Amino acid sequence: MNPTTTPIESAGLPEVHQPEQSTSAANNVLSIAGVVIKEMYRRKDFYVLFVLTALITLVMGSVTFFNQDNIVRYLKEICLFFIWGAALVITITAAARQIPAEREQRTLFPLLAKPVTRSQFVLGKFFGCWFASGLSLLLFYVFFGVVAGAKEHAWPVLNYFQAMVLHWFMLGIVCALTVLGSIVFAAPSSTNTITLIASVGILLVGRHLNKVALRLEEPGQTLLYAIYFAIPHLELFDVRDLIVHNWGLIRWEIWAGALAYAAVYSAIFLALACLLFRHKAVN
């Protein structure tokens, strides 16, 4: 029996607890993450979406309304809309294909045969996708900042920093959810679809579920309110309206609280993913 591919045996592999093990585990995770990042910049997804976003933004930016050349908010809204759409697509498609691709190409077996645990493998994939989405976000936001600054002649760098980091942490939740989905669902296509629908659904109605719940009869009210408290509120990280309409900075302690909220949900989804993957047959 192959201990690498049989779940019970694999899960029962002795986990060596030595002082250097934590360093070694971090190295394993980072090595796997590094491979994912390299794969991401070799693929064309990001470049296509970036060029599309840039092209549409620049074309829209070239339009003049009533001879006013410093109208900028509509342009910021369009650009941020495309950035959010592109970031979601990049993150979900990248995270959904990682584990199934390793299984299909049978590169998972030599990887697990090395001193890499299944949890390290899952974490490596997650961090790879998350860092890669962070890199793409950085480029997107630099482009956004340059376009908005050129039209508006204002550089609210801190506001953009807050928005970008919040966006990145939101993608962390989505990424962890997608990795979990890629273990649960049979094919990357179903993971892509389900995660995308769930994420967009939360972004659109997550904030309003409590209002809808209050108009329902029992037990619908309690049920919907429970869902409202259970789901990760991705819309908290969507500060596009604050950026578009030039509102002030979010208080830093509130901002840090939101990041902690994202970290908790990401950790929950990752823990579930690790747990499921440990008990899953990979052959």
Next chain:
Amino acid sequence: MRTYLLAIALLMVLAVSLATSLEPWFQNWAGSRTKSDNLLQVALGDSRRLFARHFFTRADVYFHNGYYPTIYDSKAGFEEAHVGESVHRHGDAEEEVEDFLGKPRDWIDRFGRNFYPARHTHLGDSGCGHSCCQRAKEYNGHDENCEHKDHEEGHDHKEEASGQPGLEREILPWFRLSAELDPQRVETYVIASYWLRTKLNQVNEAETFLREGLRANPGDYELLFELGRIFHENRKDVVRARNVLELALRNWREREGAKPEPNVFLGIQILNHLALLEREQQNYPRAIEHYTLLKQLSPNKELVQAWIDYLKTNGPPIAAPQLQPR
């Protein structure tokens, strides 16, 4: 093989025959979109009116700096687009009515309000929307006890004072888009023209946009009234203003006269503006004629009569008829 070829030839002949009979019918069909040279109209059909309404609402959303009720929120105080009101009320009672968010329902709601616009403000409102700041914007200075007195960040007072085009420019793209999608929506032209000529000092653009509206809605009295105001208030061209306003009055009578519930408010505005113009020109008999007509429509008949008496006797009026500004 021969049978197949013959069948294909027969089908082709049938297709051509059908096309020759259907094409003239399609060209004359009332529902054909090919008559329009507007790409949006061809692509979207009548659904473009829905999009036009949506984009008009977007202008109101921008006017509120993103603070706007969704379909899940109470619309109290937001039934009418505030962007269509030149002087938006700024009392505490109004602010309370327009606070559609209410008190936070739970900790997520409370926490979440830090991440989206959760305070009622308007573009060019000095950034905070407080009634005191509104007065400051109107060059009356802040109240001594106002908590916003020292709050300069985000204020637009200097830009307002300099006479440079203000932040209201940000709503313009949505008006343009709304007008492109539904050229028959008169409100779009009137409100855009109002902001262009008053807050943005772009009288030429306002006139051009109104003329565009008149091409799509020939003889519309609301557009003519707005055009008349441009000639009177901005261009100081009394002759053209009088001609356009009289045409607006004539068209208003023609279109609204037969209606069971005519748009009296606009009729009052046109007549009041005509009377004002004649008063300024010291053409009192004509002004009295307009006031006499106005008296029939106005709910403040005593005040209108006071003006008539004043113009007849040159005595002081009791008070000027105060009409609600647009």
